[in-house]
Amino acid sequence: MLTRSKIHQFTDKIIKASDADMTTVSIAGEREALTRFSNNEITQNVDSIRYSFTIRCVYGNKVGVVSGTSLEVKNIKKFLEIAKQIALNQKTGKRIFSLPEMQQYKTCKGFDKSTEDITPQMRANNVRSAVKLCIKEKISGAGIMSNNVVSYAIANSKGLFAFNENSNATFSITAQTKNSSGWSEDSQTSIKKLNVLHDAEIAIKKAKMSKNPKSIDAGKYTVILEPAAVADIISFLSYTVFNGLRYAEGRTFLSKKMGQRVADIKINLYDDPYIEGIGGMPFDFEGFPKKRLSLIEKGIFKEIPTDRRVADMLKMENTGHSLGADDEYGPLPLNLHIEKGDKSIEDMIKSTKKGILVTQFHYVNILDPIKTLITGMTRNGIFLIENGSLKHGLKNLRFTQSIMDTLMNVDMLGNKILIQSGGFGGGFSVPAMKVRDFHFTSKTEF
Amino acid sequence: MLKLGNLAIETAKHYGANYTDIRIIETKNEDLNVRNGKVNADYSQSLGFGIRVLYKGSWGFASSDTLSTDEIKRIAKEAVLIAKASKTLQATKVRWALENSYKDHWFTPTLKNPFRIPLEKKLELMLAIDEILRKKPEIKVSTVEMSFQNIRKWFVNSEGSEILQDLLRSGAGYSVTSVGNNDMQVRSYPASFGGQNYSGGYEIIEQMELLQNAERVRDEAIALLTADECEEKVSDIIIGGSQMVLQIHESVGHATELDRVLGYEANYAGTSFATLEKYKKFKYGSNIVNLFADSTIPLGLATHGYDDDGVKAQRWDIVKNGILNGYMTNRELSHKIGDIRSRGCSRSQGFSSIPIIRIANLSLAPGEWELDDLIADTKNGLFMDTNKSWSIDQMRLNFQFGCEIGFEIKNGKRGKMLKNCSYQDITPEFWGKCDAICNENYWDLWGVINCGKGQPGQRAEMSHGSAPARFRKVHIGIGNKK
Secondary structure, rough: OOOHHHHHHHHHHHHOOOOOOEEEEEEEEEEEEEEEEOOOOOEEEEEEEEEEEEEEEEEEEEEEEEOOOOHHHHHHHHHHHHHHHHHHHOOOOOOOOOOOOOOOOOOOOOOOOHOOOOOOOHHHHHHHHHHHHHHHOOOEEEEEEEEEEEEEEEEEEEOEEEEEEEEEEEEEEEEEEOOOEEEEEEEEOOOHHHHHHHHHHHHHHHHHHOOOOOOOOOOOEEEEHHHHHHHHHHHHHHHHOHHHHHHHHEEEEEEEEOOOEEOOOOOOOEEEEOOOOOOOOOOOOOEEOOOOOOEEEOEEEEOOOOOOOHHHHHOOOOOOOOOOOOOHHHHOEEEEEEEOOOOOHHHHHOOOOEEEEEEEEEEEEEOOOOEEEEEEEEEEEEEEEOOOOEEEEEEOEEEEEHHHHHHHHHEEEEEEEEEEEEEEOOOEEEEEEEEEEEEEEEEEOO | OHHHHHHHHHHEEEEEEEEEEEEEEEEEEEEEEEEEOOEEEEEEEEEEEEEEEOOOEEEEEEEOOOOOOOHHHHHHHHHHHHHHHHOOOOOOOOOOOOOOOEEEEOOOOOOOHHOOHHHHHHHHHHHHHHHOOOOOOOOOEEEEEEEEEEEEEEEEOOOOOOOEEEEEEEEEEEHHHEEEEOEEEEEEOOOOOOEEEEEOOOHHHHOOOHHHHHHHHHHHHHHHHHOOOOOOOOEEEEEEEHHHHHHHHHHHHHHHHHHOOOOOOOOOOOOOOOOHOOOOOOOOOOOOOEEEEEEEOOOOOOOOOOOOOOOOOEEEEEOOOOEEEEEEEEOOHHHHHOOOOOOEEEOOOOOOOOOOOOOOEEOOOOOEEEHHHHHOOOOOEEEEEEEEEEEOOOOOOOEEEEEEEEEEOOOOEEEEEEEEEEEEEEEEHHHHHHHEEEOHHHHEEEEEEEEEEOOOOEEEEEEEEEOOEEEEEEOOOOOOOO
């Protein structure tokens, strides 16, 4: 990947070549190497490096935006000319905010050089060790081993330059028998922290435990959601519930509820890009420093992310959550973190008379953003709990449930946190949850 | 470009590759967006190449966005190195289906190149729509979009194919969000999530009647705020064409991708219930259900001359008279269903992505009904249209889809408007409940531009054709009051 100074040289050249009143350049880079396996053999093996740049030119109150992939200076004049034509060919202008000057940023810990340098053979060796275990247990394994680096830089004609780099190594495995499956995944900043065999063992154990699953009627149940299942639900909070623009326009569950109780008292929810491994950036997509937000504290709705426009609408400060100077979607919390509790998953199971343990969800989607109603399926390991112990695997179920009701019905929080990077500033950090009255609305055939 | 392509092939062969292909892809996009009167205009252009090799039956793929002879040599060598690593965990060699070699230049039939239409003309139409949409205070957000894409793709392989394709896509649409009565509702036109998209030029936009429908769409969004909610119950339903697209895509398209069927997507997108023992036997739907795949159909987003394996475009049956009759296949896996030739469904998002099996243009053949007759023939039921949300299990059985708008059908007549309409069922049971499909006068092709699959994730585009269709006794209004 290109170094910070090389990227800075490129942005400087663009800004110098531009005759716009204001010029902003952003450069996103990604190295993505991934080995994919299924049916216990490698089926796909790829490595790509790609860059994309975006140039935003402001002429008066009109804006032209162009983007491309080739970081060759000889192409820049052409792109700048197109941006100028786009801007000058508009009849109507819009409100333009001034560009931020050079800023001071905190540091996000999320890069490990050795992870960038993993070879295809090293990935294949890791996959082979997991597959060996699958073959020994007469299990069909499918999954990925990947190493990625993402970098993002933003510079402008007021002298701002910001650069961030995150690395990520992921091993993910689905273990399958004829009628059951189990799954485990680990994602770390450094390859050194991955334990491939441990994940394979978990997935295999779940697949074996859930063999010959039984059917259960749809209805309301106490559920124990493992961290991956919590993440599948919580991710929807970001763009629906805590979208600053939607909040300002009265389009979210939280509109007019600041200071009110919206979740169980045990819930402390933050937007925190500074947690190691969460993949965060210390600045937003305009270059403003990103503030850590207390979204919910002890169940009370406290803060909402803003950019300059939303801050203006709400008469609040800019928290540094812009998705870009011309963004129309709204500022989002990209690094949701729920503070952990003090219970292990075993504690949760022991305390449950009748309930369901969920490993992960599949294809979750929003039905009603105001009610925060979502639907999705369970996947890769769902178990009946009776009288404090796991009884047997269950056939998968569909849930239709409000996210905010889920947070209001939390009985216990797990004592371990799952941290996952989502790329280009996104990611989450969540514990397991025990939740009462979780609504499963239909079942499926496996 | 062909010289660079042949350099890749020679280099990979030098390092031991038994098969090589290279795709050099130049993509241009123009994305225009007007939100609440504010204009965003983006132009983007990318150029790069991806080299895929087979080394002793194992895959390797590498790509770069720097197009030079040195970089092509480096990436070709890298792809072979990756294939050699793949070889260390490969029980069976890849069997590569036969295909002729082609020397061809294929392009999307186009009347008006959208990149040559002046920006002011496009924005003028968008701003006129925006003005109508925002005329009433209940409308808090109006978004009008237009997008155009031109892909220039050179494909060269070690079997002698040299193919250049110029693919053009044009699309437009708008949506409004109304707020009031403690509620928020959305209406879109011609379709949700990116509007309507076809392969072709600006002439397509001119035929969409965008301006003519703006007032109706705005007023429907406002009316939904005070409309009754769709009750949870079992009901007969008629699904409109734009929602049928999603139904076809999720419950037939993905279910018949052969890589999913064989477990290649087990860790991510999922597998499929439509397994090989069901091929040419399984009752997928009622006798009137006929679904065909067609990579040659005019206006389709997956319409092309050749796929990314260099296979010529074809048409074939997926479900015939209700029976599972075909799969989406590529050159690697077609032999698994006994075919000596691929159906040509191998596509990638761009130069930096490896080709994988993607849904082709897949359509439900029209039936014989007039829509008015179909409604008159439905004693009590619900008509619903325009997708709002979607979810389906990883074997493509249990689905639950939501629509933007619904209308009650009472004693064979269209009644009051209903909001928050959804329906849930199990795929083959649902298609088995299909007892009427409208005729070709109501049939249209609808574009999907956001289909995700694969690890690393890739996006693909395809179209689905359908007319409104009726399904008996379906669970509707899930999660709403009874």
